[in-house]
Amino acid sequence: MGLKERIVEKAGELGLSPVGVTEARPLPAEREMLSALERAGEPIPFTPADAALRTDPRRVWPEARTIIMVGLPFAVASPPEPRGLTGYLASGTEGPDYHLVLREKLTALDAFIRAEAPKSACYSFVDTGPLIERPLAWRAGLGVWGENTFLLSPKGGPAFFLGGLMLNIPLEPDEPRGNFCLRCGRCRAACPTGAISRPFHLQPGSCLSYLTQIKGEVPHAFRPLLGNRVYGCDTCLVACPLVRKSPRAGAEVDLSEVLSLNRAGFLARFGRTAAGWRGRTVLQRNAAYALGNLGDPAAVPILTGLLNDPRPVLRAAAVWSLGRIGGVAARQVLERHRERETDEEVRKELALALT
DSSP states (O other): OOHHHHHHHHHHHTTOOSEEEEESOOOHHHHHHHHHHHHTTOOOTTSOSOHHHHHOHHHHOTTOOEEEEEEEEEOBOOOOOOOSSEEEEOTTSSSBOHHHHHHHHHHHHHHHHHHHSTTOOEEEEETTSSSOHHHHHHHTTSOEEOTTSOEEOTTOBOEEEEEEEEESSOOOOOOOOOSBOOOOOHHHHHOTTOOSOBTTBOOGGGOHHHHTTOSSOOOGGGTGGGTTEEEOOOHHHHHOTTBOBOSSOOEEEEHHHHHHOOHHHHHHHHTTBTTGGGOHHHHHHHHHHHHHHHTOGGGHHHHHHHTTOSOHHHHHHHHHHHHHHOSHHHHHHHHHHHTTOOOHHHHHHHHHHHO
């Protein structure tokens, strides 16, 4: 076998699939797209604003000649039915942080390549780096574009996270495997917020996965649509007929337990998961919203305790959820709290909840 074939074989042994190769040349169409989104006030969240940096591998690493793109498969499961005061974590976020897993596997692949080609050098990246990885993966033949903007196996298969390894040596590039998915529209129809406003166009500001990660308060219109999500959203993947589904239900969490975690407890429970990177306050805020959406009066004592939290965003979430649950007990709690709340934003939430 040639070097490329040996690399692909080794990647498979490491549990990486699919795998493909592309040249380290720029992505001009994607650069223009990112620039247009920036001009329109719709930048892609959690990414650098520099469109040139995001779309030119050699801006990131000048030695790059070739990019090996890899997938890390993960199981997509239907959300579990709520049982009591429980929430759930989206597929792929409940286990070991895929960023750490991918880096470990890419490091092993890097070592293999340098042993096979002693003059080679490598630069690894995952989706926390500046490069826009999905177009590179498409160009390397890893899949076709889904209407939900994910890259999908054209004949069906598991969903996968993406990582890459830039090399300073040339390898024969692969060809794209086609352009589009089945175009059945099921992902767009299933999206709770209509964030997939048209095929192959996702509005990040309306995506529940994004909204579970932002800091501060989630806009009022989206809070009921969060349901009992604590982190992420996989509704469009669950709806997609090209994504292989797990026979097991998704990961559920005890909302009361999530809200009781101190910093040390949060790190122990979530620190090495993909859900943990955004921090304790964001996940606890989501858990508070989830209690309101479940509508169970049994949550009133938990939310009442949350009104003593020093973080205003947590108190505001508890106020909203108490108002959503309603009833005499919740209203009495809100009226008592109104007398001692000093934060202006929380007081606004109180006014809304009580009316």
